[in-house]
Amino acid sequence: MAKNEKNITGSMVVKRGLAEMLKGGVIMDVVNADQAKIAEDAGACAVMALERVPADIRRDGGVARMSDPEMIEKIQAVVSIPVMAKARIGHFVEAQVLESLGVDFIDESEVLTPADESHHIDKFLFKTPVVCGATNLGEALRRISEGAALIRSKGEAGTGNIVEAVRHLRSIIGDIRKITQADSAELFEWAKRLQAPLPLVQEIAETGWLQVPLFCAGGIATPSDAALAMQLGAEAVFVGSGIFKSNDPAPRAKAIVEATTHFRDAEIIAKVSRNLGAPMTGIGMDNIQERFAERGW
Amino acid sequence: MVGVSYNKSLVVGVLALQGAFSRHQDALTELGVATRQVRTPQDLEAVNALVMPGGESTTMSQLLESSEIFEPLAKRVEEGMAVFGTCAGMILLAKKIIDGRDDQTPFGAIDIEVQRNAYGRQVDSFEADIDVDSLKSPFHAVFIRAPRIASLGSQVKVLAYCGEDVVLAQQNNILVASFHPELTNDIRLHELFLKGV
Numbered sequence: 001m002a003k004n005e006k007n008i009t010g011s012m013v014v015k016r017g018l019a020e021m022l023k024g025g026v027i028m029d030v031v032n033a034d035q036a037k038i039a040e041d042a043g044a045c046a047v048m049a050l051e052r053v054p055a056d057i058r059r060d061g062g063v064a065r066m067s068d069p070e071m072i073e074k075i076q077a078v079v080s081i082p083v084m085a086k087a088r089i090g091h092f093v094e095a096q097v098l099e100s101l102g103v104d105f106i107d108e109s110e111v112l113t114p115a116d117e118s119h120h121i122d123k124f125l126f127k128t129p130v131v132c133g134a135t136n137l138g139e140a141l142r143r144i145s146e147g148a149a150l151i152r153s154k155g156e157a158g159t160g161n162i163v164e165a166v167r168h169l170r171s172i173i174g175d176i177r178k179i180t181q182a183d184s185a186e187l188f189e190w191a192k193r194l195q196a197p198l199p200l201v202q203e204i205a206e207t208g209w210l211q212v213p214l215f216c217a218g219g220i221a222t223p224s225d226a227a228l229a230m231q232l233g234a235e236a237v238f239v240g241s242g243i244f245k246s247n248d249p250a251p252r253a254k255a256i257v258e259a260t261t262h263f264r265d266a267e268i269i270a271k272v273s274r275n276l277g278a279p280m281t282g283i284g285m286d287n288i289q290e291r292f293a294e295r296g297w
Numbered sequence: 298m299v300g301v302s303y304n305k306s307l308v309v310g311v312l313a314l315q316g317a318f319s320r321h322q323d324a325l326t327e328l329g330v331a332t333r334q335v336r337t338p339q340d341l342e343a344v345n346a347l348v349m350p351g352g353e354s355t356t357m358s359q360l361l362e363s364s365e366i367f368e369p370l371a372k373r374v375e376e377g378m379a380v381f382g383t384c385a386g387m388i389l390l391a392k393k394i395i396d397g398r399d400d401q402t403p404f405g406a407i408d409i410e411v412q413r414n415a416y417g418r419q420v421d422s423f424e425a426d427i428d429v430d431s432l433k434s435p436f437h438a439v440f441i442r443a444p445r446i447a448s449l450g451s452q453v454k455v456l457a458y459c460g461e462d463v464v465l466a467q468q469n470n471i472l473v474a475s476f477h478p479e480l481t482n483d484i485r486l487h488e489l490f491l492k493g494v
Contacts, residue, residue: 007423014422017441017480021352021384024315043359045315045352080398080413081353082442104419104442127420254363261314261360262336 010127015149018082018105018129019213022046022150022236026226026257027084027215029053029240036075036083039243042253046082046105048238049075054111054158054292055241055280064112066094069101076102084131089296090116092125099128105150106130110295111157111240118297123147133217135168135293137175138194142297144211145197151210153234154293155218158241160282162219164293165229169216173233180208218293221246221279223259223272230263247277303330303491310335310344314360316352316385320479324487338369346379346494348487349386351441351477354394354413357385358401367402374406379470379494381487387473388413388444395447407468408450411475415445427476429457429465432485438464438476446475470494 008014025045030036036047051067052060066087076083082104087094089108094115098106108121110133120143123130129149134140140151153172155165179190179201187205191198203211216229217238226237237260243253255272262268309325311318313334322332325348335341347370349357361367374380374390382390391403393410416422422442426435438459446463449455456472457465464475465486470493478486 007425009421009423011424013424013439013480014441017422017439017477018419020317020320020477020480021441023317023319023352024313025353025356040355043356043363045356080396081355082419099420102418102420129419254359257356258360258363261364265336 012147012149015129016212019131019150022082022215023213024261025236026253026260027236027238028243028253029238030075030244032071033074033078035244035249036079038250039253040079040081042250043257044081044253045236046084047075047079048084048086048107048240049103050086053241053244055160055245056158057111058158058288058290066091066097066112069097072098072101072103086112087121088112089114090119090121092121095121095126095128095130099126103128108132108148110154110292114295120146120296123149131215133293133296134172136171136194138196139296140172140210140214141194141196141200144200148212150212150215152215152217152238154296155216155220156285156288157218157292159219159285159288160221160242160245160280161285162221162225162228163285165216165218165220166232168218168293169229169232169234172214176204176209179204220256221282223255223269226256226260227263227269230260236260241280245280252276252279303328303488303494305329307331307345307491307494308333308343309491309494310341310347312347312349312357312386314364315356316350317477317479318348318350318352321348321350321383321487324479324484327484328488328491330491335366337364338366341366341369341373346491347373347381348490349380349382349389350479351384351386354385354388355398355401357389358398361389371404374404374471377470379472379490380406381472381474381490383474383477383479384441384443387411387475390471390473392450407466407471407473408453409446409466409473410448411444412447413444414442415447416440416443418442425459427457427459427464429486431456431489436478436483436485437481438474438478439480440476441480443475467493
């Protein structure tokens with residue numbers, strides 16, 4: 001390609017564009033090149049490179065940080081699909097490092113230990129698109145106002161329990177639906193209540209959807225979980241611990257990919273759900289010590 | 298093409314296994330044709346033409362197999378169904394994929410060889426204005442981790458270049474773009490496709 005100087009790179013159109021390409025797909029957490037290959041072979045539309053899956057971060061405790069660049073590069077070398085990686089909330093230098101590595105998408109993630117207790121990363125400063133988690137519409141819109149190119153539910157990562165992701169999706173999408181029914185005066189109140197910029201709220205009233213795609217993350221462990229998220233209105237799914245903490249990762253990964261595509265077809269979901277072995281054990285919400293979803297503001 | 302109209306009673310399918318299919322559907326709906334998301338062989342039977350969207354071609358290749366739609370789609374293509382492939386869709390319609398996965402079989406509907414992710418990683422994704430044959434003003438094209446047409450046969454008609462690269466091409470009723478016309482609000486290329494159906 002002749003690198004034309006008139007070409008625009010790193011624009012919001014280009015950043016949101018990659019998020020559009022991931023729709024209908026499954027993004028899988030992987031901790032090494034072998035897992036990345038298994039994920040790509042199973043039909044993942046992208047992989048998230050990280051040192052420990054959320055279930056292990058939860059078990060081990062301590063400070064969770066950006067992954068070793070060497071490990072990220074090894075994963076980039078073996079797959080042709082997009083490679084994502086996580087930076088701590090507010091840790092813009094980790095994001096700078098990930099951008100320098102040519103990571104395709106940065107996840108400013110509550111799964112890692114936050115680096116800043118009041119500021120998220122200014123995501124407009126990056127050419128690389130950034131995805132952020134949200135538990136409700138206000139949080140989603142604040143992240144979009146900071147330049148996020150994609151929003152995902154936070155769910156409760158590393159639990160194998162879909163209940164929190166369902167709560168977050170219902171909250172975000174439910175409020176979107178209500179806003180489309182609000183009159184113009186009520187939108188001021190919505191903006192105040194959500195602690196979100198008024199123009200973004202007004203835009204939702206007009207278009208009926210977020211300014212960026214909305215994916216589901218946090219707690220997906222089975223093909224039915226993925227299809228549930230999709231039927232609730234998520235446009236793609238992230239699967240973290242759910243694949244490589246299960247007994248037999250490759251067939252489960254493939255089954256979740258198929259269920260995400262055919263999310264309204266119960267017969268296909270039933271077919272792909274057969275004989276997958278045990279899913280990750282999972283944890284009930286009463287038994288977790290720290291909620292990752294409460295990180296971020 | 299000027300003055301040629303298209304049949305508004307068409308049902309245009311959008312391959313919806315993975316990727317930016319809903320944006321294509323929006324563009325087609327705006328042009329007044331009925332659309333249908335295609336995920337199964339039954340869906341395919343109900344459509345007169347097909348758009349294959351951008352997304353991850355490796356993912357789509359595997360879902361074409363597991364959804365048992367590869368064979369029926371290959372047959373429809375051979376019978377002459379009009380198809381518009383963008384980005385990953387173009388890769389799947391090509392005769393040959395350079396550096397593709399061993400298990401990735403393209404449909405061979407258009408005599409081009411394509412190279413995946415030829416322009417680099419996401420940070421190299423870009424927007425540019427291109428001149429398209431038969432369009433009066435430039436088309437704003439969005440390239441996302443775009444494939445490149447590395448070579449093309451003599452039967453393939455070039456409709457647009459970006460720099461030195463062919464980015465929009467046609468052979469019979471197969472139209473391919475290495476960029477994403479569905480990511481802008483400009484529906485002229487979807488209209489061009491419908492006129493050829």
